[in-house]
Amino acid sequence: MRVPDLAHLRQLDFLGNSLEDWALALLATVLATAAMATVRALVLRRMAARSAATETRIDDLVVKMLSRTYLLFIVAFGIYFGSTFLELSRPRALFVSRVGVAALLMQVAVWGDVGLRAWRNQLYQAQDSTRRNSSAILGFSLRLTLWVIVFLMVLDNFGVNITALVASLGVGGIAVALAVQNILGDLFASLSITLDKPFEIGDFIIVGEVLGSVEHIGLKTTRVRGLGGEQVVFSNGDLLKSRIHNHKRMETRRVAFVLRIAYGTSEELLCRVPRIIREIISAKQNVDFERAHLFQWGEWSLNFEVVYHFRSPDYILHMDAQQDIFLEIYRRFQEEGIRFAHPLSIVRLADPPSVLMQAATGTPPGASWRH
Template sequence: MDFSFLNNDLESWAIAVAVLLGATLAMHWLRRLALHKMQTLSRRTETMADDLVAKMLRKTYLLIMLTVSAYLASLALDLTDKQRLVVSRVAIAALILQLAIWGDTLLRAWRDYAYVSDTPRKASRTILCFLMRLALWVIAFLMVLDNFGFNITTLVASLGIGGIAVALAVQNILGDLFASLSIMLDKPFEIGDFIIVGDVLGSVEHIGLKTTRLRGLGGEQVIFANSDLLKSRIHNHKRMETRRVAFVLRVAYGASDRQLARIPVLIREVVDAESMAAFERAHFFNYGEWSLNFEVVYHFQSPDYIAHMDTQQAILLEIYRRFEREGIRFAHPLSIVRMAEGQELPAPQAVGAAGSAFRH
């Protein structure tokens, strides 16, 4: 007796079942082989890529493999257009679901890695991961609905209008939230950095979803809204690799030309003696009202402010000692008044009141 089911004989069904079992076993075997290779590789390397692939393979489900195998098996059967459409739509929906599961696995692995490697920013990473996972599953859901023939245009329009209404209602909160995400991704500063924002100086203590907190020089805590912070000009001193130092030495009038020519050489010797200082220049650059002015520039090869001040102090002290040995005098503000012959000096209290020194 001939056997027939859904217009297909026993031989066709036997071939379809063989394809179903063979394809499922082949995909299951390939999954296990790839998973074994990735696990072996992950034990020998420190990169995240092989670990992520291994996690994705563990989230490949047998039911989805059976669904795809069923579609391949249906190719061996004589089905109506409606039946073939249903089988293909179910298979496509299964593939979309598997892709969404893999994407969700990647996002959660990235979030878990953030807890270990970037603890200060884990709150921002958590909310970013949540938003990305929400967007992923919404897109997957809409694709599945569209695959089964539903008209999603109205649904998408409704979601868009609702999203705009919610965004307008909480725009200040969302502004700070997205500013936090911007800080996390762009990293203009990190926990522990010393920054200057306007007239506020301090070290970054906390970067939250809505606010960033600085510890000011006076010990007070300064709190900025993240959106306001990103609108400001930020000076990050932690990332300063070198520090340019410039100062002026004022030498008293009366120094000889030999002493003036000796000063730049003397300053170079003093700066070069410091291991962290790189001499740039020292020049006699102008005649002041009461001094001969030398401009000195060097670069300190570290962002450490305390080390910079220690080096500058050592340089200035050594310049003072060398000037003492060379007989070079530093200038100080001085007014010289020449009296006409026969004119008397003013009374002492007048001199004190005027605040000037008089010399004949």
């Protein structure tokens, strides 16, 4: 039996490289692929253990992204690494490098897609069902943008002129945007409400002259249940352009009112008014007294301004506390003999001699005057 001539085999070549070079390139490819797969498995195992021991979401996201590192892309990277041990013509070397870059771009796109879906799922868990549509639209838009950008980069990597394609996409996008600008405006306003959260379902808001509770937040409109029971529908774009008062997020409520005391009340009783009010308000729960002062000489009353803070945004509880305060003030004023003022008119008739004098002198009669 004839033994093959090893020297003769070394002289054989393929694509300008000897069999020894091809064997070395194959060995480098296998070793590089195995090394990257091993590193991926070790890092994934360690990150999974850390993710199970912590409550942060970042390591969970890293585990999900690493778990989507495909073997196909690892093999492509290994082939590119092994090709560096070969003497290839410029077109072949360029093709291999382009394949490696395309594989890298696709793997990055997969990682980004996994990250965006994980972020969308977090929004799903943190929001109510009415806002999940906005989250789904936002997640889909971001993922579509990611894949379009990666696709264009892959085409550019393979030498395709994407300038005309990008220009046509830009012109088409502008035409579509102009045609549906109102709808897109409301859609982006819905996304802004989802991300910024100026109000949520159940919040009591005031928009212009409309007062009510937020009932639904959609992709185009937001619906508010008014105090009269009617449903008021706002477009999301118009709603964000308005000034919104959100009473649900009010931590404390500042309450100010005026007590009108009758003229003629003694100085001693006037000095007791602030002390009585302080005693009444300070004794109430969830109420912080601020001040009570005689601040104005009215036309028909002495005006005391009273200010306190109620430590709850609940309107019903606020009205209950205010009613108790008013009734207690009324009762204490009756006990102390402090009279409330009320508007009145005083009519004074001139004395009869004065009337006769006016008639004698021809002066126009001024029979009465008002105060």
